Amino acid sequence: MISIPHKTKQFGVFIIKLLIVIAAFYFIYHQLANNTQLDWDKFLVLFRKNQSVAGISFLLFLSFWNRYFEILKWQNLAQEVQVISKLEATKQVLAALTLGVFTPVGVGEYVGKALYFEKKDAKKIVFLNLICNGIQVLVTGLFGLIGMVMLGYYYWSILLILSCVVVILISFFTKRILIQGHSIENFISRINAIPKKIHHKNILLGLCRYLVFSHQYYFLFVAFDVNLPYLTLMATITTVYLLASIIPSFQFLDFALKGSLAVYFFGKLGVNEWVTVFVTTLMWFLNIVLPVIIGSYYVLIFKINSSKL
Numbered sequence: 001m002i003s004i005p006h007k008t009k010q011f012g013v014f015i016i017k018l019l020i021v022i023a024a025f026y027f028i029y030h031q032l033a034n035n036t037q038l039d040w041d042k043f044l045v046l047f048r049k050n051q052s053v054a055g056i057s058f059l060l061f062l063s064f065w066n067r068y069f070e071i072l073k074w075q076n077l078a079q080e081v082q083v084i085s086k087l088e089a090t091k092q093v094l095a096a097l098t099l100g101v102f103t104p105v106g107v108g109e110y111v112g113k114a115l116y117f118e119k120k121d122a123k124k125i126v127f128l129n130l131i132c133n134g135i136q137v138l139v140t141g142l143f144g145l146i147g148m149v150m151l152g153y154y155y156w157s158i159l160l161i162l163s164c165v166v167v168i169l170i171s172f173f174t175k176r177i178l179i180q181g182h183s184i185e186n187f188i189s190r191i192n193a194i195p196k197k198i199h200h201k202n203i204l205l206g207l208c209r210y211l212v213f214s215h216q217y218y219f220l221f222v223a224f225d226v227n228l229p230y231l232t233l234m235a236t237i238t239t240v241y242l243l244a245s246i247i248p249s250f251q252f253l254d255f256a257l258k259g260s261l262a263v264y265f266f267g268k269l270g271v272n273e274w275v276t277v278f279v280t281t282l283m284w285f286l287n288i289v290l291p292v293i294i295g296s297y298y299v300l301i302f303k304i305n306s307s308k309l
Contacts, residue, residue: 055223058219059216059219059220059223059286060286062212062213062215062216062219062286063216063286063287063290065208065209065212066209066212066213066216066287067093067094067287067291069205069206069208069209069212070093070132070209071086071089071090071093072086072089072205073132073135073202073205073206073209074089074092074093074113074129074132075088075089076198076201076202076205077128077129077131077132077194077198077202078092078125078128079198080124080128080194080198081117081121081124081125081128082117082121088116091116091298092112092113092116093113093295094291094292094294094295094298095112095116095295095298095299095302096108096109096110096111096112096113096129096295097109097112097288097291097292097295098112098292098295098296098298098299099111099112099299100112101288101292106133109129110125110126110129110130113125113126113129114126115302127190131191131194131202132202135202135203135206136206136209136210137245138206139203139206139207139210140210140238140241140242140245141160141164141242141245141246143210143214143238143241143242144238144239144241144242144243144245145157145160145161145242146235146238147234147235147236147237147238147239147242148160148235148238148239148242150231150232150235151232151235151236151239151265153239160242171184213283213287214234214237214238214241215234216283216286216287217237217279217283218230218233218234218237220279220282220283221233221271221275221279224275224278224279226266226271226275228269228271232269236265236266236269239265240258240261240262240265241258243261244258244261258280258283258284259276259277259280259281262276262277262279262280263276263277
């Protein structure tokens with residue numbers, strides 16, 4: 001085999017990391033610069049009218065807790081492989097987010113976290129990350145269905161429930177069928193093998209995270225002078241998150257997907273389209289762009305050793 005000099009390997013790894021960071025920032029810039037629905041003049045007028053140091057600080061505070069709960073979730077689950085500190089969990093979560101921001105359905109996030117562990121543990125890390133994200137989807141689904149019922153979308157609610165029942169029934173009758181050596185029964189067994197204490201903590205942290213970012217959405221609408229009853233606004237927010245969560249997309253297109261759904265549902269409530277677009281874009285900026293900026297640093301300083309992927 002041809003031996004590649006160590007310095008050449010290091011340079012190659014650095015170029016790959018640099019390309020990841022450049023790609024992440026390019027996609028962020030592309031979405032902001034090419035979104036024709038964003039009227040920055042209107043935004044600046046309303047921002048200057050309602051700007052408040054306390055208000056901005058509060059929104060940033062919610063962004064911190066949104067990501068912090070995700071970090072705690074990952075630290076809690078990762079202990080199944082290796083006990084890690086909050087700082088290490090922060091590095092892994094933010095670096096993985098940066099890697100996943102321009103990959104379909106966040107695939108890069110799974111790879112990003114696996115790179116921090118031994119090669120032999122890669123499959124288990126992917127599995128644990130699936131559990132980490134899965135509880136967030138379940139919480140989103142539960143609150144979303146409640147929101148849809150509150151808004152009177154009974155047909156959609158019944159359709160979603162029936163779809164879930166069909167999926168569960170199919171899973172039950174095919175649980176022993178092997179696909180590349182794996183089955184649903186094996187997957188369930190692996191979930192049950194994780195201590196209940198870890199599952200309970202994961203559910204609690206997932207619930208806390210959902211309440212934080214959904215209310216951050218709520219407070220942004222309030223800041224933009226949207227005067228709707230609390231329950232109506234929250235029900236619409238939970239409905240938008242539910243529908244956005246079941247449509248596969250690139251992470252960097254997440255705000256565009258939520259924006260389109262939000263424009264439709266909030267439009268029914270009489271909310272101006274441009275207000276909805278700006279609120280959704282700000283949510284994306286606060287909870288994706290800012291963490292990616294920090295995560296880019298962790299990507300650049302990441303070091304691969306021979307025992308890792």
